[in-house]
Amino acid sequence: MHISRCPDVRPARWALGAAALVLLLPALATSAAAADTVDLDGVGYELRSPASPSLGAAATSYDPVGNDEHPAVTLPPSVTIDGRSVPVRAVGAGAFQDEGLEAVALPDGLTTIGNRAFEGNRLTELVLPPSVTGINGVRAFGGNALASIDLPGSMTHLGNSVFSENELTSIDLPAGLEYLGHGVFSDNALAQVDLPPALATMGQDVFQDNPTLGTIRFLGPAPEIIGGPENSPVARDDATTPRVEHLWRHGETSGLPQAFTWPTWYGLATEPLIEVDFVAGAATGAHLPESRLVPLDLGTPQDDAPWGTIVPDDAPPTPTAPGLLFAGWTTVGDDPSPWTYGQPLRADTTLSALWRDDSPRVAAIEVTASAARVDVGGTVTLAAEGFDAAGTSLGDVTDDTLFASDVATDVVAGDQVTFPTASSHTITGTHEASEARGSVVVEVVEVDEVDEVDGTDTADAPAGFVDDSGVSRGGTDGGDDGARPATTPVPTDTVAASSALPATGASPAVTVVVAVGTMLLGMALVLTARRAAAGRRA
Structure with a gap:
């Protein structure tokens, strides 16, 4: 009996499966690629490393048709790719090249800008976020119309031709900038540039084709020049011939490996600068000029x-x-x-x-004494008042005045003078700061031991006793320092009249009244006696 076998269909099935897998591979690949990219407002973004999404996304392409804000474009700080939000960290090479852009806003967090990323547009101004510490992309912003660039303080390096072929007339470079590549600012309209102290390396022809450039000022040591001394770091064209200013301390006498030379450096005229600083000296709180x-x-x-x-x-x-x-x-x-x-x-x-x-200057002083006339052995206290050149009082200047007497025996102690001898004494005060002088005369008299009128000893006369001259001779209630208190002289005729009256103990006015009354009484008695005598004769 012949039994026939069915053909083995397993190989055919494997063949069909393999064929189906081959047909599905392109679709799977397209799906995987789509999962790593996204389009947003005309800008295409992709993961910088699909294996490491934390590295962020890069803007890699641009279609103006998909951007309602064209010719302006704004890059967001993050995009969502494959269901995950990732930061925008980079702009890829040529991503926006020759797209007719007139404005661009870059997000904080951006770190990398590739070759020719924005070349050949019509950008007029640019603000780079602090996260951009350097631009390595060749001609990243070349061939635009940039007249204003705001570089962050974090910027340390600018690569080759980054801002070439623009319309810059000035540029403010960050103090920490260390590297300038070949032709960074070539073909612009710069007038003056200050290169920061941190600049250590320069490429060739950094300022090529800037015929308006008059001055380049180096604020730090001479940088190392890429390509050696035969290559100019400034320019090789005959039209760009700025004066090179540098700090004197970075010149030939500095001993530095690279030093500026005088009178020329790389064929350009040099001008050393010295730094002049101003300090306050002995003053505090002074306002001084800047260096x-x-x-x-x-x-x-x-x-x-x-x-x-x-x-x-x-x-x-x-x-x-x-x-x-x-x-x-x-x-x-x-x-x-x-x-x-x-x-x-x-x-x-x-x-x-x-x-x-700065206090008002004393031009003159006036010296006064506590008494104009004193006894021998007496003491006066002096005072000095200052006046400016206009005669305006500046107040008491006694503490700033030195006093001296023209009589050698006088004892001067600060603002007090004691007089051992009788005569006219001239006391002079000298203001120490201005040397202005003033003087006062004090009369010093001998003490009369016996009163010449009645021989009364006046040495111990009571306070207020007045002698024939009308000057006080008695002691003072507060102790006798020899100084004579100011008194009103008593007329001598009144004194004589009062001394001829009986000593009644009454005041002079009462004594006079009694004397007049006695005289009138006597006259009345005489008149009465005469009348009585006349009556007897009759």
């Missing part, structure tokens, strides 16, 4: 060294300090000396301010 960079431009190549100065017409504002007046400058160093505007300066210099007292 100056002074060009050493008054020498010739035949001189040992150039020199410069600050001319009076360009002098900084006058310093001020509380209670003081500025009196000039002096140099600081081993051999300080006065300095005025216009005098030569040959090296970095520190000038210290000189000051004088």
Whole structure:
């Protein structure tokens, strides 16, 4: 019996499965690729590393048709790819090249900008976020119309031709910028550029084709030049010939590996600058001028060294300090000396301010004494009042005044003078600060031991006793220092009349009344007696 076998269909099935898998592979690949990219407002984004989404996304393409804001474009800080939000970290090479853009807004968080990323557009201004610390992309913004660039303080390097072929007239470079590549600012319209102290390396022809460039100022040491001394870091074209300014301390005498030379550096005329600092000296709270960079431009190549100065017409504002007046400058160093505007300066210099007292100047003083006339052995207290040149009182200046007498035996102790001898004594006061002088005369008299009128001993006369001259001779209630209190002299005729009256103990006025009454009574008695006698005769 013949039994026939069915053919084995398993190989055919495997073949069909393999064929189906081959047909599905392109679709699977397309699906995987789609999962790593996204389009948003005309911009295509893709993961920088599908295996590491945390590295973020890069903008890699642009279609103006999908952007309602064209010719402006805004890149978001993050995009969603394959259901995950990832930061936008980069702009890929040529992503926006030649797309007619006039404005672009870049997000904080962006770190990388590729070759020719925005080349050939019509951008007029650019603000780079702080996250962009450098641009390595060749001609990343070349061939635009940029007139304004805001570089972040975090920027450390700019690559080759990054801003070439634009319309820049000025540029503010960050202090921490360390590297400038070949032709970074070539073909612009710059007038002056300050290169920061941190700049360490420069490429060739950084400022090529900037015929309006008049000055390049290096604020740090001479940088290393890529390509060696035969390649100019500034420009090789005949139209770009700026003056190179550099700090004097970074010149040939500095001993640095790279140093600026004078009078030329890489074929360009050089001008050393010295730094002039201003300090307050003895003043506190002073307002001082800011430091100056002074060009050493008054020498010739035949001189040992150039020199410069600050001319009076360009002098900084006058310093001020509380209670003081500025009196000039002096140099600081081993051999300080006065300095005025216009005098030569040959090296970095520190000038210290000189000051004088700002209080009103005493032009004259008036000296007074506590008594104009005293007994021998008496003491007076002196005072001095100051006056300015206009005669306005400046108040008491006794503490600032030295007193002296023209009589050698007088004892002067501060503002008090004691007189051992009788005569006219002239006391002179001298104001210490201004040397203004004033004087006063004090009469010193001998003490009369016996009163010449009645022989009464007046040495121990009571307070208020008045002698024939009308001057007080008695002691004072507060103790006798020999000084004579101010008194009103008593007329001598009144004194004589009162001394002829009986000693009644009454006051002089009462005594006079009694005397007049006695005289009238006597006259009345005489008149009565005469009338009585006449009556008897009759």
